[in-house]
Amino acid sequence: MHTTIAIQPVTENTAPVSTAVNxxxxxxxxxxxxxxxxxxxxxxxxxxxxxxxxxxxxxxxxxxxxxxxxxxxxxxxxxxxxxxxxxxxxxxxxxxxxxxxxxxxxxxxxxxxxxxxxxxxxxxxxxxxxxxxxxxxxxxxxxxxxxxxxxxxxxxxxxxxxxLATMRAEQRVAIFLTNLGARLAARGYAEHRFQLRMMREEVGNYLGLTVESVSRLISRFRHSGLLRVANREVEILDPVRMREIAAGVRLDA
Structure with missing residues (x-):
């Protein structure tokens, strides 16, 4: 069910750091x-x-x-x-x-x-x-x-x-997008238009979905007028309907 992502070897960061903390x-x-x-x-x-x-x-x-x-x-x-x-x-x-x-x-x-x-x-x-x-x-x-x-x-x-245990795939994606927007809004950023910092493979891994399922659902949301997507930038065009899908009160995208 989960996407396998190989762990890449990394080197600990040695960039200069600021010691001034306020x-x-x-x-x-x-x-x-x-x-x-x-x-x-x-x-x-x-x-x-x-x-x-x-x-x-x-x-x-x-x-x-x-x-x-x-x-x-x-x-x-x-x-x-x-x-x-x-x-x-x-x-x-x-x-x-x-x-x-x-x-x-x-x-x-x-x-x-x-x-x-x-x-x-x-x-x-x-x-x-x-x-x-x-x-x-x-x-x-x-x-x-x-x-x-x-x-x-x-x-x-x-x-x-x-x-992961109980929710349908479209509900998982809707919850992920609405929660991410709400967290960004609390920090003064736009709630319904933001850039995904993670890849779709990583979103799928987190949600327990294949990358193909994530891409298919995002395409469905786009075609139904819920989303506008350009590369990693996402805009939620119908926040009310997205929240309804996230809450499970609406099953169609």
Missing amino acids: CARCGMQKFCLPTNLKPEDVQRLDRIIMRRRRIERGTNLYRMNDAFSRIYAIRFGHFKTYQVNPRGEQQINGFQMPGELLGLDAIGAERHQCGAVALEDSEVCEIPFDKLEGLLGDIPELLRHFHRLIGQEITREQNAMLL
Whole structure:
């Protein structure tokens, strides 16, 4: 059912990085931090962040089973997270964008349960987890925010399992597009017109569909007036009907 994607060997990124970190001036602050955090507490967080790190397209930020020592806040760019089964097949379990955290999966086991690869040239802020734990104990607002982020991560995983287990193919694609648009809109981008940072093979792998099925459904959505597609740029022309298909109340595309 899943598309097999070979894992390409990569070299860890050695591009220069910026060491100047200022959360208060970052455009992604409202996603990474609670809105009521005091300025002095934001400064304390600045002091523990190791650096901003550039990750080139196609490069692993970390791999499965790597030892856990830090989490990463995406400053710009997009990532995919994946697991590899015993046959060496890659299963994508998420796509991440600016303002989201990577590495939360490793907190319990102290090893990364998945790998993370940049879908484009990206930048992350590295946050040592041992130092963050100290701040969480001192700053209740930050602790509550961190708990919310973990809860959102669990909810996303549960929704992905439901998506693969019970939903029709056209519903999976509709949910993927509407959710992606909503996440982008929360960051100030257009909700119904955006560029896919991932390939159709990767979308199919994530949704449990073949690339042929994804292409066929996108073509059907285009012909029915739901979508306009040009290369990787997608425009949802009928958001109401797309949401109805995503919700399962409308089965025709």
